[in-house]
Amino acid sequence: MASSIGMIGGTGPEGKGLAARFARAGLEVIIGSRSAERGEEAATDVRGIAGGKVRGGTNADAAGADVIVITLPYSGQAETLEGLRDQIGDKLVVSTVVPMQFAAGKVTMLQIEDGSAAEETQRILPEAHVVGAFQNLAARKLFDVEHELDGDVIVCSDDKEALRQVIWLTEQIPGLRGVNGGPLASSRYVEGITTLLVHINRNYKTESHVKIVGI
Amino acid sequence: MASSIGMIGGTGPEGKGLAARFARAGLEVIIGSRSAERGEEAATDVRGIAGGKVRGGTNADAAGADVIVITLPYSGQAETLEGLRDQIGDKLVVSTVVPMQFAAGKVTMLQIEDGSAAEETQRILPEAHVVGAFQNLAARKLFDVEHELDGDVIVCSDDKEALRQVIWLTEQIPGLRGVNGGPLASSRYVEGITTLLVHINRNYKTESHVKIVGI
Numbered sequence: 001m002a003s004s005i006g007m008i009g010g011t012g013p014e015g016k017g018l019a020a021r022f023a024r025a026g027l028e029v030i031i032g033s034r035s036a037e038r039g040e041e042a043a044t045d046v047r048g049i050a051g052g053k054v055r056g057g058t059n060a061d062a063a064g065a066d067v068i069v070i071t072l073p074y075s076g077q078a079e080t081l082e083g084l085r086d087q088i089g090d091k092l093v094v095s096t097v098v099p100m101q102f103a104a105g106k107v108t109m110l111q112i113e114d115g116s117a118a119e120e121t122q123r124i125l126p127e128a129h130v131v132g133a134f135q136n137l138a139a140r141k142l143f144d145v146e147h148e149l150d151g152d153v154i155v156c157s158d159d160k161e162a163l164r165q166v167i168w169l170t171e172q173i174p175g176l177r178g179v180n181g182g183p184l185a186s187s188r189y190v191e192g193i194t195t196l197l198v199h200i201n202r203n204y205k206t207e208s209h210v211k212i213v214g215i
Numbered sequence: 216m217a218s219s220i221g222m223i224g225g226t227g228p229e230g231k232g233l234a235a236r237f238a239r240a241g242l243e244v245i246i247g248s249r250s251a252e253r254g255e256e257a258a259t260d261v262r263g264i265a266g267g268k269v270r271g272g273t274n275a276d277a278a279g280a281d282v283i284v285i286t287l288p289y290s291g292q293a294e295t296l297e298g299l300r301d302q303i304g305d306k307l308v309v310s311t312v313v314p315m316q317f318a319a320g321k322v323t324m325l326q327i328e329d330g331s332a333a334e335e336t337q338r339i340l341p342e343a344h345v346v347g348a349f350q351n352l353a354a355r356k357l358f359d360v361e362h363e364l365d366g367d368v369i370v371c372s373d374d375k376e377a378l379r380q381v382i383w384l385t386e387q388i389p390g391l392r393g394v395n396g397g398p399l400a401s402s403r404y405v406e407g408i409t410t411l412l413v414h415i416n417r418n419y420k421t422e423s424h425v426k427i428v429g430i
Binding site: 108109150151154179180181182183185186188189190192193195196197199200202203204206207208209210211212213214215 | 323324365366369394395396397398400401403404405407408410411412414415417418419421422423424425426427428429430
């Protein structure tokens with residue numbers, strides 16, 4: 001199915017972690033950044049630990065891939081995606097973004113007018129086939145490619161074929177299962193789970209995942 | 216610890232299901248309702264399947280218990296709790312309420328000014344020690360007391376001792392584990408998970424639970 005994956009804002013921990021897992025799965029990965037140099041640096045890091053076909057470039061370079069994965073911080077999402085609308089067009093776009101705010105030691109979700117970061121992405125990229133996924137995975141565990149994962153990725157979209165493709169993409173990563181979470185509007189609950197996991201991780205000094213039991 | 220549990224609005228599927236599990240665990244349960252007769256009917260049903268010390272009565276009767284568990288529909292929460300403020304006082308109060316709306320085949324969360332049903336309960340009962348818990352359990356599986364449960368109950372409170380007591384209470388039910396989800400404000404994410412599970416259950420024609428892996 002997908003032959004290349006472009007990571008928009010792929011130089012942070014979540015972007016590099018997912019890139020490493022996709023590269024391990026044999027997919028071609030382009031790590032995009034505002035600066036091509038930083039994209040290339042991140043690609044060198046990822047190749048170093050995961051091998052595979054990983055290159056770096058600008059976000060526009062990454063937007064040329066078959067499937068676009070957004071790993072931007074929420075604060076940079078609107079501006080960056082508006083600048084890539086034409087390159088992205090009607091491609092499959094995966095939103096991993098969680099609109100979390102860390103302030104005075106407290107973690108909370110930002111109030112998003114569209115309901116979720118994923119729905120905001122759909123509004124900014126009206127022709128794209130937007131899917132919410134991968135929001136709940138701990139970046140450090142993703143990047144540690146020798147660590148076996150064990151968790152569910154809840155996948156939400158209004159487009160059944162796009163949802164099916166992202167479940168397939170999820171299951172290229174050993175230890176992960178894609179779970180159909182329903183419409184794109186359900187992404188708000190999945191994004192919320194990440195905030196909850198931050199609290200749980202603090203309480204138990206761990207990096208936890210979520211699993212849906214009974215399906 | 217808790218010697219009696221009072222279920223406010225305990226005649227619905229969630230209330231009867233939890234009451235059955237608490238009764239099986241050897242706890243004394245009072246099922247409250249607007250009408251004492253309906254409370255008694257529900258108690259007869261629960262005793263029939265679970266045995267134990269279960270009696271019915273009004274919501275005010277249930278509010279006399281050591282620990283108060285709220286299993287009201289969200290629409291009835293504010294009015295009912297305002298009428299019980301004095302009886303409840305500074306007791307331990309567990310909110311299981313999910314502010315879900317079913318309209319035109321779609322499931323969504325209501326926008327709650329306080330952030331969650333649990334935080335609204337804390338505002339209405341300012342002296343109570345409010346804890347959010349048990350929102351994500353499928354009612355039918357709870358009531359089927361021969362069915363072995365396997366899931367996590369995410370417990371949220373600003374009061375550490377209350378949180379500890381509700382984790383204890385959770386673990387009186389075989390197969391359930393209590394997980395410290397952080398402050399009461401985290402309840403909004405836990406309530407959201409229920410809405411997500413409704414979507415997942417529709418997609419997979421099942422009744423799913425949630426588990427936190429890695430703690």
